[in-house]
Amino acid sequence: MSKLNGISLLIPLISIAAPAYGVQYVTVAEAQKILFPEAVKFSEQSLILKDEQRDSIKKESGTRQREDTFKYSLAKTNAKTLGYFIVDEVVGKHEFITYAVGIDMGGQVIGIEILDYRETHGGQIRDVAWRKKFAGKKVSDPFQLDVDVPNISGATLSSRNVLDGVKRLLVIHKNFLRANASQ
């Protein structure tokens, strides 16, 4: 009975505080270092996109640009600009993914690094296996994401949404960022 009480108290905590699966991979600073190891500074920029510009982004890339303020950074050494560092996010049916892209001065993708990956595929609260995992845990037990979240095998997600996001960023770079590189 007390075990049942422990679980029933825990469920609201889980549904608010913990996604079915969430891992933080690298920080923004680490991603900057991975994508632009020679950069000594990252100068933040922002660009306001008008409605018709956002429409043209959707038309060319296939993906909607949701915000009208587009933020990015210029990766620089003391002598020159190396490229563009952009943090973007994908909000899909089952996934919430924050990622960083590096684009070089030629408009090529240097690399893509996932910062944060959260996934809600499946009826996690109701799963017996999930509940069994927490049987005996008290409400006061800390839910440590980096210790307690294991690896997943089966029903894994396609990376399509992230790749579509990168395509949208390349369209934005090609049409709106290149001209501003000398800043």
Added chain:
Amino acid sequence: MIFRRRLRPLLGTFVEIGTAPSNGCDSAIELAFAKVKLIEALLSYHSDASDLTKFNMSSGDHVSLASETIDILRLATSLAKETDGLFNPFVGYALEDFGHLPLRAAGQNSIAVGNFKDIEITSTGARKRREIRIVLDGIAKGFAVDLAVAALVEAGIEHGFVNAGGDIRVIDGTHLPVWIRNADGTLGEFVNLSRGALATSSYHRELDPSSPAVLVPDETRIRRSGTWTVTANEAWRADALTKVAAQLGAHELDRLSSQFGGTCVYSTVCAD
């Protein structure tokens, strides 16, 4: 153990590489990701420039291929022979016709479903004996995982793992808790992986073009929907054997270990 973990979109899915934290671990992880990227470039059916497409578009002449491509063709061909076609990569034309893979101009007398005798592999490449096309979707992720783990070990990493879309291999002695998930995303089972590899595939009885794992069923096999998880020493074999497991009846699953070098550690079969 708390791992240093990094994740990138590769091979159409997400590839995670983790190691015990150390000063050199990020550069070892970079080397491992580079192997995965190489395999993606060499073996993609979608890419016009890949070794696989170069071979698939050839018509009987010998084609020079990278050593990694030759290795995987050898593994796939010998497993097709060992399993008497239960694992069958010679199904490119069938999957193109079904709409699962991009159509390319067909060669003469094309054969939808071929067999292991249809390819001749040499030390520098391969040639077709009949007009077939090869699909490596059922084995390439596992193969990439094996190469990436080898790169970690070569870089001096003692504890680590690579997970490419659920195809997982650990450096022996690493303890990795794994959640096996059913096709609908619900949790199936918890296992601990401390040596070798593990892979999971779901099979849908009605072939579905949007499904990432499609099998061409042999008309004589029992066809069911479900999820199968297989362990093996190497990830390429665990990956490939999930497709074999899906075609074996429940009473035959021990053939995986007695004949094919793998073990089915989890399976659910849906009532049809």
